[in-house]
Amino acid sequence: MNSLRPHRPALEGGLLALLAAGLFGASTPLLQYFGRGLGPFSTAALLYVGAALVGLLLRQPAKREAALRRSDLPRLLAVAGFGAALGPVALAWGLQRSSATGASLMLTLEALFTALLAWRLYGETMDRRVVLGLLALLGGGVLLVLDQGLHGSSQLLGLLAVLLATAAWGMDNSLSRALAERDPGQVVLAKAALGSAATALLAWLSGEALPAPLAALGLLAVGATGYGLSLRFYLLAQRAFGAARTGSVFAFAPFIGAAIAFALGDRSAGWGMVAGGALMLVGVILHLAESHAHEHQHEALVHEHAHRHDDGHHDHHHDPMPTGPHSHPHVHQPTRHSHAHVPDAHHTHSH
Secondary structure (H helix, E strand, C coil): CCCCCCHHHHHHCCCCCCCEEEHHHHHHHHHHHCCCCCCHHHHHHHHHHHHHHHHHHCCCCCCCCCCCHHHHHHHHHHHHHHHHHHHHHHHHHHHHHCCCCHHHCCCHHHHHHHHHHHHHHHHCCCHHHHHHHCCCCHHHHHHHHHHHHCHHHHHHHHHHHHHHHHHHHHHHHHHHHHCCCCCCHHHHHHHHHHHHHHHHHHHHHCCCCCHHHHHHHHHHHHHHHHHHHHHHHHHHHHHHHHHHHHHHHHHHHHHHHHHHHHHHHCCCHHHHHHHHHHHHHHHHHHHHCCEEEEEECCEEEEEEECCCCCCCCCCCCCCCCCCEEEEEEEECCCCCEEEEECCCCCCCCCC
């Protein structure tokens, strides 16, 4: 085996997830601003048209990234249904009936749903610290619901709609884990095209009014950055260190959104919201403090994804040897070693 490249996979994945979190976090208060008075279906359609444009521009050639396959279509349809239709529609509806600060903080629960689904569907490890972090996230979400409930049933219904969006995106994140080894530009394009087509059809069938040009351009820009670029970085982070950990770092996004909402003049935070947000922040920090290293066995594996030859896991040969990331089907021979690792495509062993 080659010696392991001197880098920390959790740090690499964490930085990618933070980029995704920053872009998505900033999008929530902007979505509330540009989407004011618009129907939820047309709002979601415009967001994902913007995301599709980013996916179209960022596609990579087959020699650099593994292309989508026909067998990926069922998973793409499910990802688009949960993540590009149900999630944004529920969020757009909820944002019109709750404060931007409360809705932003409620989105932290996406990490809870993602981690639980990653544990159940993929067997990703969860130590005691992670479990405590998830409980803190859940407790913070309960406090937010109670705090908003005191402001009337409309605020509560809006926050519950945002909760539905987090559950939909948690399922989306878990399903998209299997697509993380594919070209992220193609995944963004396919998901966004399917989602925008479905929500545009629903907007037409329900008779939603067309948005004003400024609002439409604003939503396209929010979709391009907060949903297109953000999803690309999210997929790369999932590739680096798994679905659960990506979801946990991504949980910083709501705090970014809450800070921007406060800067834009939202002063709706009560003591319940402050306490709930603090508890959620504790949950995120606990989850990020996880460290995992032990001797482990790699079984024989054949797959295709973008890789390089200085990471200690790709020792096959080329003539000539390429430099930097490249993609092609390749074979991993059985081996056993010890190093810090995360549940990426090469570390799916049981514990």
